Amino acid sequence: MPLIAFPTSQLLWVRLAALVFTCVAFSVAAHGAELSHRGMADWCIFCWAFSFACTLLVLLVEQFGLQTRAPVSWSNFPITVACYAALLCLSASIIFPLFFLKDQYLRNEVRDHRIASTVFSCLAAVAYMGEVSLSKARPGEVAGYMATAPGLLKVFQTFVACVIFILISDPVAYDHHAALKWCMAVYCICFILSMGVVVLCVGELTGCLPIPFSKFLSAYGLLAVVMYLTATIIWPVFQFDKSYGSRGRNSPRVIAAAVLTAFNFLLYLADLAYTARLVFVTV
Template sequence: MPLIVLPTSQLLWVRVAALLFTCVAFSVAAHGAQLHHGGMADWCIFCWAFSFACTLLVLLVEQFGLQARAPVSWSNFPITIACYASLLCLSASIIFPVFFLKDQRLCGDTRDYRIASTVFSCLAAVAYMGEVSLTKARPGEVAGYMATAPGLMKVCQTFVACIIFILVSDPVSYDHYAALKWCMAVYCICFILSMAVVVLCVGEYTGCLPIPFSKFLSGYGLLEVIMYLTAAILWAVFQFDKQYQRSQASSKLITVAVLTALNFLLYVADLAYTARLVFVSA
């Protein structure tokens, strides 16, 4: 009678742990946390459910040896998913206790369920960070672009941009001045370009570009650094300068300013890595 023997490795157990932690997090939250639909509750559930579903897909493909039949680059897809999942679970681990535990008068069982979801969300974030650490490219190692530092920074750039979109859209805080509309345009353009790079790498479409991929990365990286520098300056001036300030700065506006500066630094580091890859290696 044939037996199915599953190969074991440290990476496999990390993925299984992440799968279990995310499953428990959203199951407990949906079962007994008494969350109202909409807003941050749906965001947290989405973070855990999306991470669980993608990790399950990666595990099934690898255990059944279907990597060659997958319509994506398997040297790029798993680590991209792991990086997004780590950021999603990390955001849920921060948002969930802030919105659903802090200053909440809850009965014993409901509070226990919410605490359990928070704990398992934190464990899932740690597990996904461990997966990224295990699968990222080492110096001198041949790996997919998304496993390199610039590739991982692309994921972080798009994720930070998504958080900015959420913060500036409710309420809308960029329609008072043309400079703020420019900032919003910068966020959108840079998000689209970074996401396009992720899709091109994961889908193995980099060869379809009319110019070499390395030159494309250098050119658009320099453009994004310049655009984000203008956005970081203009957002701070038109939101916090008393001459232009329409109301007292809220925590959301301050957070957007911090995230804009963070993304600017990510784009600078990305450009530096890319320039070193293109010019120093050559």
């Protein structure tokens, strides 16, 4: 009877571990955790289910040797998926216990299910971090752009921007001064451009740009640093200074948005420094 032999590697085992961990996390949460706060519950289950589906897709394509038939750049797609999955599972690992384990009146069975989901979510985040570590480009190695430090920083930038959008949109925290609307414009413009770079690299579309991709990255990186610098200064000034009509808006969400704005500024600054030193772009 013929046997099908699947080549094994450390990367394969890490992906299989992530697949199992995310599957257990969303299965246990969906069927025994009795989740009531639907907004956050849906987000956590989405994080696990999305990560599971993308990892399964990557495993199937690689095990059946379909990389050349995939309509994306396979040197960029798997690590991009792994990086987003790591951030999604990490966010679920923080949000899920904060919203669903603080209730002291939970039945033991329900609490056990929620604890299990949290544990497996943390394990999935660690597995995806391991996959990113194994897949990223080493010094002197020619690899896809998304496997380099600037590529991974693009993923972090877009994810942090999404968190900022969530924090300042409900309730709206940028509508009482034109300067704060400028900050919102900064978040949107830089998010769109960073996500555009990710899509161009994963979709092998960098050749469609009217200028060389490396020059586009340098110009965009400099623009993003300048724009985020203004937002890093303007957001806390116009939110926390009562002379600008802050009206007591110093809520944890506004403070968190200020911190994440400064953090994203540092990410863009590091991105610009790496891009200036990058001597190859392979997509």
